[in-house]
């Protein structure tokens with residue numbers, strides 16, 4: 001009896017891991033192998049050297065596209081935060097029914113393909129769209145160019161990414177012990193000081209999660225900035241696309257992709273050391 | 283003359299459930315009052331009404347003659363220690379204690395100095411830089427206490443603050459809280475469902491049951507002169523014996539099981555149905571009846587030996603009785619034996635309700 005138990009305890013049970021094999025195979029074939037390919041190409045196309053990296057890292061155009069990418073991602077992240085935080089707060093301070101309704105609306109746009117959402121913005125902001133018509137009606141004529149600008153791509157990305165921010169902050173807010181708020185009130189805190197000294201710091205983990213997630217997804221965004229953004233203000237993913245599709249410069253494209261990957265991993269690594277990656281998805 | 287804290291005819295309804303019925307109480311300055319009662323009896327609700335987190339359906343709370351009803355919690359200047367401590371996890375112990383001072387406009391230097399003094403008083407000198415999660419349960423408790431006291435509140439409220447601590451630590455904290463409360467002279471309301479905690483700490487115990495105050499009296503009064511059967515049963519161990527007063531003036535009662543009993547005379551009238559209370563430690567065990575005491579024969583069912591003392595449970599007729607005796611007095615006895623139990627007439631207290 002005792003021996004059986006100790007033998008069971010000694011030998012790790014490998015069976016559960018077997019359940020992971022289909023997924024692992026899938027990831028290997030469709031993700032790891034192509035990624036490895038890309039990494040190899042970045043050093044070998046057109047010839048074996050660091051030339052691609054050198055050009056990307058020193059070229060003015062490339063630097064500018066990377067800067068532009070970070071600026072846009074930063075702006076999108078900040079906008080998501082400014083929209084998401086009050087909304088998450090609202091969801092935590094209305095009746096359950098209303099909260100569920102808002103949650104439904106937020107997640108509904110979450111479940112719509114972002115290609116569809118991107119096209120929806122094209123229709124809305126286009127020259128024959130309702131926004132331009134509305135601006136004309138109130139006397140802004142000619143209406144400013146809305147589509148194919150940094151404004152339109154940022155707006156659409158905020159729309160697409162805000163749910164990540166909202167869900168992250170909402171979850172953290174929900175977990176705040178109401179007794180902490182009561183205790184702050186009993187100690188003399190109210191209104192703004194209560195928010196600044198107690199509520200905001202308690203929600204900081206949600207803010208950090210949401211921001212990292214939105215930023216990291218945003219710097220790799222392709223479809224939305226390409227379809228809605230200004231061609232003169234490309235983001236990295238868009239530039240990679242152009243390099244490969246138009247110039248067949250596989251080496252340059254690959255080098256940029258690897259740099260983007262390294263930056264993303266670096267952000268996640270810093271986040272992991274500070275908060276732990278397992279918290280990222282709430 | 284008004285009392286320091288007055289609770290006047292507080293009724294609290296949640297929907298059609300009445301959690302508090304016409305609760306009234308007066309507390310003197312510097313007094314340590316304990317709300318004692320089973321879970322759900324309305325202790326927390328009363329505390330939250332005093333603190334301003336719940337609104338009474340009717341009635342009023344006054345401190346020094348001033349009604350609190352128009353004041354929000356943050357205006358009441360009442361220190362509260364919650365059961366789970368409710369320390370701010372993102373602030374160090376010192377910053378937690380500084381927080382109420384910060385809210386009152388103290389500068390950081392002066393505020394932290396006062397916070398450090400208070401941490402010193404609760405026995406946490408040098409722990410100011412720790413975060414709550416780096417402190418043990420008892421230490422967190424002390425920080426919560428320091429934080430609730432540092433701004434010189436008009437009242438200190440504690441809601442089952444020791445519930446999460448183990449027995450040794452709880453006893454240590456009971457003594458600590460009492461020491462600090464005496465030292466600062468702060469008027470205190472302490473909530474617990476633990477009767478020994480209430481007995482050892484309080485100037486006065488207020489016994490709650492089903493939203494009503496059953497009795498408000500000193501610990502010894504509550505123990506020896508309980509007003510109701512409920513109080514007698516809830517505070518300490520008890521033998522409760524149904525009886526009828528036959529001659530109030532002579533202190534005589536008649537019990538279906540025990541027959542004629544001498545009792546301590548008090549207000550009950552002739553012919554009134556009452557309950558007789560005999561505390562188990564007032565009962566003596568013997569082989570033969572003892573002169574000068576009321577004797578009865580008990581069938582012993584169970585003996586629980588604690589070493590220094592023992593609990594002997596058995597039956598007299600169809601009445602369950604228990605006696606608590608010195609450990610050495612129980613050696614002669616075995617479960618299943620019959621023995622004699624006896625008590626003095628003055629050990630029998632008459633409960634009218």
Ligand SMILES: Nc1ncnc2c1ncn2[C@@H]1O[C@H](COP(=O)(O)OP(=O)(O)O)[C@@H](O)[C@H]1O
Nearest residue numbers: 296299301319320321322323324325326327328
């Ligand atoms: N917000 C509330 N809504 C409905 N019922 C409540 C609420 N708060 C307390 N009660 C009820 O009031 C009664 C007294 O509760 P409480 O004061 O917490 O008791 P205690 O602290 O003595 O355990 C309980 O029956 C409880 O269920």
Ligand SMILES: [Mg+2]
Nearest residue numbers: 322325326327
């Ligand atoms: Mg309670």
